[in-house]
Amino acid sequence: MSYDRAITVFSPDGHLIQVEYALEAVKKGTTAVGVKGKEVLVLGVEKKSTAKLQDPRTVRKIVQIDDHICMTFAGLTADSRILINKARFECQSYKYYYEDPIGVEYITRYIAKTQQKYTQSVGVRPFGVSTLIVGYDSKGFPKLYQTDPSGNFSSWKASCIGRSEKPVKEFLEKNYIDEMDEEQTVRLTIQSLVEVVESGEKNIDIAIMRKNKPIEFLGRTRIAEIVKEFEEEKKRKEEED
Amino acid sequence: MDSLVGFVGKNYVLIAGDTNAGRSIMRLKDDFDKLVPIDSHKILAKSGEIGDGNQFCNLIIRNVSLYRIRNETELTTKSVAHYTRRQLATAIRKNPYSVNLLLGGYDKKDQKGSLYYLDYLGSSKKINYGAQGYAALFVGSILDRFWKEDLDFEDGLELMKKCLREVEKRLIIGTRCFLIKMINSDGISVVEKVMINSKNKNEIEEEN
Numbered sequence: 001m002s003y004d005r006a007i008t009v010f011s012p013d014g015h016l017i018q019v020e021y022a023l024e025a026v027k028k029g030t031t032a033v034g035v036k037g038k039e040v041l042v043l044g045v046e047k048k049s050t051a052k053l054q055d056p057r058t059v060r061k062i063v064q065i066d067d068h069i070c071m072t073f074a075g076l077t078a079d080s081r082i083l084i085n086k087a088r089f090e091c092q093s094y095k096y097y098y099e100d101p102i103g104v105e106y107i108t109r110y111i112a113k114t115q116q117k118y119t120q121s122v123g124v125r126p127f128g129v130s131t132l133i134v135g136y137d138s139k140g141f142p143k144l145y146q147t148d149p150s151g152n153f154s155s156w157k158a159s160c161i162g163r164s165e166k167p168v169k170e171f172l173e174k175n176y177i178d179e180m181d182e183e184q185t186v187r188l189t190i191q192s193l194v195e196v197v198e199s200g201e202k203n204i205d206i207a208i209m210r211k212n213k214p215i216e217f218l219g220r221t222r223i224a225e226i227v228k229e230f231e232e233e234k235k236r237k238e239e240e241d
Numbered sequence: 242m243d244s245l246v247g248f249v250g251k252n253y254v255l256i257a258g259d260t261n262a263g264r265s266i267m268r269l270k271d272d273f274d275k276l277v278p279i280d281s282h283k284i285l286a287k288s289g290e291i292g293d294g295n296q297f298c299n300l301i302i303r304n305v306s307l308y309r310i311r312n313e314t315e316l317t318t319k320s321v322a323h324y325t326r327r328q329l330a331t332a333i334r335k336n337p338y339s340v341n342l343l344l345g346g347y348d349k350k351d352q353k354g355s356l357y358y359l360d361y362l363g364s365s366k367k368i369n370y371g372a373q374g375y376a377a378l379f380v381g382s383i384l385d386r387f388w389k390e391d392l393d394f395e396d397g398l399e400l401m402k403k404c405l406r407e408v409e410k411r412l413i414i415g416t417r418c419f420l421i422k423m424i425n426s427d428g429i430s431v432v433e434k435v436m437i438n439s440k441n442k443n444e445i446e447e448e449n
Contacts, residue, residue, distance in 0.1 A: 092307040096299055
């Protein structure tokens with residue numbers, strides 16, 4: 001009945017307006033940043049401030065897709081749940097058929113393919129979600145991938161999605177150096193978020209993905225320590241000037 | 242014909258399976274591991290058609306993993322047994338899996354081991370001790386007599402070897418080699434790979 005109309009159609013000047021609107025929805029979502037080090041991957045997210053009566057533990061933005069792959073997202077949380085579920089299923093399905101754990105690029109391509117499908121199907125709208133996917137490839141190198149509502153995907157050394165994308169990306173471009181060790185990578189991630197996140201370190205979640213190890217969420221106290229060190233360094237610099 | 246023997250002890254589960262894989266009169270493989278780990282603390286011991294066993298166990302393992310990733314928690318042995326039974330029961334009247342299973346697992350929450358007997362028709366029963374295959378005919382009475390609740394590991398291993406010795410002695414098809422695995426709070430470990438030679442009536446050679 002009402003399924004005879006495609007929602008995503010070309011505009012006269014060659015744009016997919018719905019997809020661009022979806023990107024706008026992503027820009028409204030809370031910030032997520034991913035940084036690749038020499039042998040480590042770090043994801044950082046801005047947590048949406050929870051209401052007083054809300055249990056903050058139920059709002060998790062960094063999720064495991066498989067034992068060796070993690071992802072985070074920016075945009076419509078409910079849409080992301082669908083993608084995450086599909087990705088999790090695909091990981092197990094891959095292992096069922098091939099006995100090997102799925103590759104990071106493979107699952108990224110799958111998620112991107114799913115997002116693209118919804119831009120070219122009848123009766124559906126695109127996912128209002130961009131994702132950052134981290135994991136180690138078959139050769140053992142850390143990989144960070146990003147997908148967006150159009151179905152594009154690419155590999156990054158460091159990337160940011162969500163509402164503070166511009167300033168954080170500028171910060172990363174200025175301060176990123178190749179082959180950082182774990183400490184430097186974590187510090188860069190936290191530093192990039194602290195500038196833009198309102199109400200500071202309490203609303204930041206940091207996750208570290210090491211090779212062949214389960215994901216580790218950095219503790220509150222450790223994050224607070226690092227943030228304090230930044231603030232003291234900033235003060236010192238200002239005093240010197 | 243496959244032999245599987247299992248029982249529950251004090252905070253562990255012991256499962257043993259013979260290591261033969263054959264087709265009609267030919268032994269294809271004599272180091273075949275029939276005790277498949279489903280997750281860190283559960284073993285599915287399979288007997289019957291080799292292909293069906295592979296496919297079915299694979300299916301269970303993948304779905305248990307999916308549950309774990311989705312819900313960030315592991316299923317209990319009881320839940321896995323019920324899920325497995327459900328898969329067998331829905332398949333029996335459509336595309337049956339010719340597999341008989343022993344499911345052994347250790348649950349950290351209860352700090353107890355449990356053992357389930359499942360067969361291809363969709364039966365499932367929680368048991369303290371049991372066996373699949375021809376072994377069941379021989380070890381049933383031994384376990385009836387000697388199994389006690391909360392057996393220590395050493396006593397349990399002795400009892401298991403007693404059972405396996407009997408299987409080797411009485412089963413006309415040569416099932417000399419058995420693999421014994423244990424599940425406890427630390428997870429799954431291979432206890433021994435045992436070669437039983439009934440010529441030395443009371444001796445068992447251990448092959449590691």
